[in-house]
Amino acid sequence: MSRTAAIPDQDVVARRLLGGSVRRSYEPAVAIDWDAPLDPDKYFLPPEVISLYGTALWEEMTEEQRIELSRQELANVLSVGIWFENLLNRALLRQLLREDPRSSHAHYTLTEMGDECRHMVMFGRVIDRVGARHYRLRAVDRMVWDVLPFFLRGSLLWVAALVGEEIFDALQRRMMTDPRLQPIVAQLMRIHVTEEARHIKFAREGVVRRMQDAGRLERVLTGNLVGIGGPLFRTAFTNPAMYRRAGLDPKRARREARANPHFHEASVFGFAPLAEFLLGNRLLGPIGRLMWRRAGFLP
Template sequence: MKDTEQNAQRLLNGSVRRSYDSAVDIDWDAPLEEGKYFLPPHLSTLYETPLWHELTPAQRVELSRHELANLLSVGHWFENVLNQALLRMIFEADPTARHTHYALTEIGDECRHMLMFGRLMEKIGAPYFRQPKAQLAITRKLPGRLRGLNLWVGALIGEEIFDVWQRRIMDDPGMQPAVRRMMRIHVVEEARHIQWAREGVARRMRYASWWEKESLGRMVGFGGQFFNDQLMHRRLYARAGLDPDEAYRQAAANPHFRQVKQEGFDKLRRFFDEQGIFRGKARERWRQAGFIA
């Protein structure tokens, strides 16, 4: 446990040096800039499809507005699930331990991120997306299931894929300034969360039982389709003023967006391979969902 405490102390030190408060670190009063995107065009689910080429520049910007609102909505519920799981983890933990202190620090970070996501949706004028009842039934149960190895792997799936895309957004001068600033804040703080979760996976894999590794390794395969269902759905396209069925059909068959998903998952996939996470048909399920070539 000495290494665990040392790692937690190092992350706590980093939190002191580089943490943000979006209430003052984002200029919420600055007006949106005409013609600038809310997501880079190449990250759109419809980029380079026949439908994309039919859209006017204004329609493409409007699509990006709702695609960003969708991603922020997913981020909001995921941070909520993660916080509940972390609170369960430390319920009986030593309150003097640095590991407990960093868990509480991350919970604080995630609360500020949820607030930041909500304020950005309000600013861009796009309502949040509620999960359909079937998906909501699953996510409501997740906090109680995210324990041990499940917690760390689940955290990485929710954080690392988005992290790859966020880094592109924050460096793109064609984006709305408030969006770029929010992404930069999130990238800096999530880097510590990702590091903590990776250390948690590596540590847990050293002493987890065969059953824990095997059950998680098989169950993780279902994460690919569940994650994919959050990224593109008919409600998103309907809000953007498009034919929802046709837009969904083209997005689902879009080879460009399939490549975007693979690039987002590649770093995490390599880590899972190093740790021996995938078991059974898990890798094939992620491939079927478009995250592995």
């Protein structure tokens, strides 16, 4: 949405999104075929988005090793998704303390939180169903995650929500119809893309509305602090533990992944819609832009 476009009242937007939630929401417990067998020849993520695709190490791997790496990268991505949705829900709960509980805006916020709770359950069940283990936050990262909701307010809350949602959304839209995917993964992605579209709409309009009255300091702070997402995602998406679990040398694998032009291309693709939105709303400052570029998410 352009920063010059007319912004509907937040309750008007929320009522529309509430209607969409009634019409198109899913209960993963019944919407996913949990008993369907896994196909030993299918990937858990398409090869082209796997961090080592096209590298010298990738060429040395057998097809079985490549599929196993895709399993571990899926489990890692879903674990990261759980961390972000947990963070977002706690930040939204704090925001609700300042909302009118009668408003449609508050009601949609609660509806979104319910969606995110189901998504976390779905991610956890899929990690288990594909025969993987979840990935944990390091102790120091857990401490940061514990305090972050206290700082996510105003435009920073909505921008943080978009950082956690839009990159995954863009990549899932690219992947979910790939015939090489395990059916259970494709089902997960279709559900997540459908429901995240409403969450992204909610957060984008929250950003644009906030920017109508934001002062220069808030705009500068938000536009540069958003850059923290770049190195955070770079670290998360090249987690050495997933290479170790796939039977690879984690140091070599991480080094080759971070230098991999194919991985860089996938990262740029995932960030592109959000980058366009942030630039259109003057919310990607020079420091923020530099951090995303150094992390490999900008060309």
